[in-house]
Amino acid sequence: MTDAHATPDWELRFRAPRVSLPDWAEDAPDRALFTSNATGTYELYAWDRATGAQRQVTDRPNGTTDGVLSPDGAWIWWFADTDGDEFGRWMRQPFGGGDDEPAAPGLAASYPAGLAIGRDGTAVIGCSTDEEGSTIHVVRPGRPPVEIYRHRESAGIGDLSHDGTLLAIEHTEHGDAMHAALRVVRLDGAVVAELDDTKGGTEELGLAVLGFAPVEGDTRLLVGHQRRGRWEPMLWDVATGTETELGLDLPGDVSAEWYPDGSGLLIVHGFEARSDLWRYEIATRELVRVGTPAGSVSSATARPDGTVEYLWSSAERPPVVRSTAGGVVLEPPGAKAPASVPVEDVWVDGPGGRVHALVQRPAGADGPLPTVFEVHGGPAWHDSDAFAAAPAAWVDHGYAVVRVNYRGSTGYGRAWTDALKHRIGLIELEDIAAVREWAVASGLADPAKLVLAGGSWGGYLTLLGLGTQPEAWALGLAAVPVADYVTAYEDEMEALKALDRTLFGGSPEEVPERYRVSSPLTYVDEVRAPVYISAGVNDPRCPIRQIDNYVDRLAARGAVHEVYRYDAGHGSLVVEERIKQVRLELDFAARHLGTPAPGTPAPGK
Secondary structure (H helix, E strand, O other): OOOOOOOOHHHHHHHOOOEOOOEEEOOEEEEEEEEEOOOOEOEEEEEEOOOOOEEEOOOOOOOOOOEEEOOOOOEEEEEEOOOOOOOEEEEEEEOOOOOOEEOOOOOOOEEEEEEEEOOOOOEEEEEEEOOOEEEEEEEOOOOOOEEEEEEOOOEEEEEEOOOOOEEEEEEOOOOOOOOOEEEEEEOOOOEEEEEOOOOOOOOOOOEEEEEEOOOOOOOEEEEEEOOOOOOEEEEEEOOOOOEEEOOOOOOOEEEEEEOOOOOEEEEEEEEOOEEEEEEEEOOOOEEEEEOOOOOEEEEEEEOOOOOEEEEEEOOOOOOEEEEOOOOEEEOOOOOOOOOOOOOEEEEEEEOOEEEEEEEEOOOOOOOOEEEEEEEOOOOOOOOOOOOOHHHHHHHHOOOEEEEEEOOOOOOOOHHHHHOOOOOOOHHHHHHHHHHHHHHHHOOOEEEEEEEEEEEOHHHHHHHHHHHHOOOOOOEEEEEOOOOOHHHHHHHOOHHHHHHHHHHHOOOOOOOHHHHHHOOHHHHHHHOOOOEEEEEEOOOOOOOHHHHHHHHHHHHHOOOOEEEEEEOOEOEOOEHHHHHHHHHHHHHHHHHHHOOOOOOOOOOOO
């Protein structure tokens, strides 16, 4: 970048229009729905593939991303919350345009817990509230909602059978929110079949609904299971109880969806932070690779003609919707995002086994460099070789970026994910510390300019790390974090309370010491590094009161800190807001570390 007045690359990456993988109506495959930031805010768009016509469906100040097409493509259902608080009601709008209307009149507002729409217009809606727990309701056209399921623990809708008579439910009635069991019911609530690998909560083996067979009268359900130490699919005939293992000889985690004619499965295979696609022929059990470039496939779908469409990116290259038929499926308007730099894979011995980290550094730069440890959220998630504008912004300003797939991350087998129990936060920080030691010893990282950063669970680990490892970090950047775990538990949405009870082995009243040792507030007086915190005032996941408690403690002792509050929920869907937040983080780091300020190119750029 030579023109001092030109928009810097890091901002262009955020502003570049993007599109999601289009979803399509099962019985009208030319009718599609996708999300895009083309207007500067992520919203839903309808696309008539037969004519090429596109139109914006939703237009709200804080954006909209939750939408579903009815099987006939006649209606677009979308979830209406208030400024990102995730609490609201389903609305619907004709595919061709028109007024929005309540999709389920008579159903109270809630947090969403799944939606399935039948071919006769019947909808099944999952709800979650602090007062009621989990409920599921059948909404037939012109009739009031009928409740068919209720439980205090977390539950949600998996899928509705092709003929609309069977509903698959994922539930955690056994009390383990990380490992669901399955129940198949008729729409009057009568139980047809049960599958529970936890054996009543005594074993840590989860199940997931991947979808009913897309064929009339076919009672096979595609199910994800963990019986062999990782996620992989099998077929379960809910009428006969027959279970059919697929015998997939692939390392890492495996998911799947049906090809539209029911003859095969589209396999999504993730291994060591990358992913690829395969076709599995059910009749012959043959596994055939579907060609994709090296990198990450974040979503994929099989079309009625047998082609596969997928959203692909790498850390270096921005996302694009491709087809196995060749070419790009859907091009957003405007200029493409500038490329970044590729990732390097690093494996480090940690206290719980080898830890995988992804490293990006400015092209041609020699260490030691100021280094940002960008910690992913979740915790049941993982960083991958996929395009991300925020890490690229740090690289543009002369930083190395290290992303650690700590214990608790997905993608490395069930044992690695389930290692996160009871010593919450401290386990992940041990793995981050091991990679930090490698980064310094290898000459990559300047030990005087180490930044711990992250959002959501990553923000939580940032604050906890600043307090429990105060000498290790020069700066902390925490976005939408858990800061005071006990207060967070009191204020967060019910589904997250259930997850916390599973992680800690009980509520704060039942195991107070576990919450105390894992709460950043416990160690706030040990924090020495400057701290920057950003928070959404409507966030139901990491609520604002517990962040205010932490900030008040920092202020009481005159600790160096800054806080930015914005009018949204758990992050923002507004592009300019996201750019503002990254600019504030870059500026905070520049002032305290002496690194390039936002808009100032790093040496050599």
